[in-house]
Amino acid sequence: MAKRIFELPKDHELTKDQRMAIRKPAAGQYLVVGAPGTGKSVVALLRMKKYAEDAQMQFLTFNHVLNHANSVLVGDATKYKMNTAMSWLYELHWNIVGGKPETYDQDKMPEIISHQPDYEKLIERFKEHDADFSGLSLIVDEGQDLPQGWYEAVEALHVENFFVVSDQNQQITDQNSSHDELKDVLALESSDVIELKENWRNTTAIAAFANYFYTDKSSPKPTLPNKPSAYVPILYEYEKLNSAKEIILSSYDQDPSKLIGLIVATDSKREWWAKDLTKDEKTRRESPPIVSTYVSNQKNGVHIDFDQGGIVVLNDKSVKGIEFDEVFIIIDGFKAINNDKETLMKRMYVMASRARERLFLLKSSVQKSIFEDVLPPPGTAISIERKGITEQLELLKRIKI
């Protein structure tokens, strides 16, 4: 384990659009849209840092892993108010109604089903209590994963200052909002919408691979960053599972300051890999990695050390919004829902774009993965301009191990 270089970028490393978004006044409603890697979360975090001392700023994210990663990235997290959007709403509601354990059934959040608020009733309840949070400024990361009802409920609290970052191509829940819906619910003028266009996280090779899985027909594919890299995505086809394990562990051993994300298909695989990676009989240069994992219903919080190198084993549903230096995706065992190719593409799009520097796919040579049908065929390449010369960059290299 070694300290990871995990820090917010410097000003001059940001694009002008990103900086303009950060500078917008603390009061007002803004929607920042952009594809994965355009730095939406970074903009949201830097904005929180900028205004934390002046404004009553609350930072909200969709899931716990992202909230935890953001807290680490921002540094002294005690200075900032950060939570997941749903936890915050549930806690706020409980406080507004003056909830007590003995009257729990009466005081609890009105729900349609478990963990899904009945927003109409919630709005009525907020109105009954005449709750006024007009001084509050909300920054919402992954705003597309919250339904319009959530925003309407918050507006019923007289909250007027919203800074929402969103990418409708990354919706992974049924309860979500498109950009038009967000504009509508927040009553935004077009000048209040800032579009981040430059991919700023990924290398050209990784962004091009992710773009291959881009499905949103309503907006053009994100612009490729001008960052050609020696690290083109690789699909390793392994005969023995141990070879896959070895490639992950030796990758960590090469630079223990890197945080590796290992994304697997199912919970049982997640648990198995999280255990198996800690069993290593080979003598290596570096101490064994810290292997951590997280599942969305985990009761005891997130225990991933984002500022240390290590390996994090996750399902694709928990990786939204977060990024790793290197990502390994074991493509075996994924299932298509109703043979829906588009959802499958979307899932790969989200998983692949988690990788900042290196992306590796792993598959068994004896199993058939549903992803095989959607991967770029061997030899697929894109043309890039490098120092005045047109070069071909392979989308996915294949290596047998």
Add this chain to the structure above:
Amino acid sequence: MTSKRWFIVTNIDNLRFFYDCGLVVDSQAFPANSYMHDMQAERPKGFLPCFSIDNLTEALKAAKSEDENLITCLVEIELKNVKFERVYVQTCQRKKGEFENISAELFATIDAVEVLLPAPLPLNCIKNIFLSDAKKQKTIVDDFTSAFGEFPPKFFSNNAKLFKEKDSSKEDLLNKVPQNDEKVQSTNVPEREIDYTKTFAYGGALTLSFYQTKNGRLSCGLFEAFANNALDKNEYSHLNQLISWIFNNPNESELSVFYSLIFSLIVGEDDLGTVHYDLLKLFENKEKLPPAFAHVSGLAVRLRQLVERTYEDDLDVYFSKLIDAYEAKEKGSSKIYLLISMIFIRDHSETMLKFYHEQFTEEDYFLLAVFFGLIQGMSKIPLEIRKIDGLRDWVSFKMAEFIHCSHPSSITFEKGPSFPVLIHNKFFKKTSAPKKQDALQAFCSFIGIEEQEIITWILTPKDEYKVKSGNIIFSKRPSLYADIDNDRLENLILVKTIKESENLFDLNNALNILKA
């Protein structure tokens, strides 16, 4: 010299870049799209417009013209630190955009309202930074301190008066003369094209290699030679190549050609993944390589394996094989391959500085720091190193001197900051001074070694002594010396600060202990 106060009028975004790159620069220094429009954009390239205290309004407007939410600031320049024989100035009597080239003597007597200083200026030319808003000041100062280290007290202040727009009756002095409506053109001032890439590379190399002076006397000596461009041409051939590249020292060897090829690909490139891409292409295509280095395609095979994660040994074995193979052919020849390999293995100077190998020498660690500094430049220097006391201003001064020498200008600078303290030259010496002995003991404890590992205590009589009834009786009080085993100390420092340490060595703390 004029007694007026002079200001560079800009915004916090640009100011932040000054500190990030370690120089007060003109817009040519900014990475693509990061420069925010200010009055400099309306002046000839390569100059920093400084405005007199009575001529700020227009420049303040320009500094936030690109975005009304920008925060403007006034960077007060200590003009006494800048020495010039002639300078371009604007006076109330001239049209907007027309500058006169006048002597320093005349400058002291006339009522100039703007002066164009050839860029860049070292950071120690900044006297104060004024902000308009007291509320924002704390956030900005905290932000700058955490990013760039400590600033003197009251260095940042707020002064709303300076930012007050003048009413129309007292409008800018320049408006007293007829203006033309066209875009301001300073046709009478020749533009200065400045390539900052090498300067930032030099600053990065100086800063990172200074950090390595913790390692021992050799590193301190190499650092002094590097800083003064005075390395013996017959020694340390690889360090000589790096220094020659910086200072354009003549060198036509194949090694020099090979280094130049590498630097042409990697210096100024922001992303090391791209550096790897370009280097592998160079090495895999022998045609462009000098004949003596055509065999580097063999190294490329192993580097490609590292990239694709198919190299089967660990990195200790990788470097042992590399060093043994090349050193067996020719002593010292492994060094360039060690440098190349390291940039495939560590993509950040901080993690490189913590990479330990039994066969790396003190010279190797120094070379690695210079090499990474050149590649990554000033702005990627780890914060802990940027914060070393006095280093920021000293490096800034060296970079400013370097650029005014490579892009000749009419200015020089007075009073450079003092040379940073080299701990092995200054502190690790035999001493009888109790305070210095205490400091040495404290240093041992600081780096986690037993003092007896490096300190030998020697009792030295000053005069004759007698032995009486089994007792030694001195005629004068003897001196107790602490003698340092420098070789042992240096070995232990390498182990303690590289192999066994999670964090970078805290040189500020070490200096505080040793100075006590």
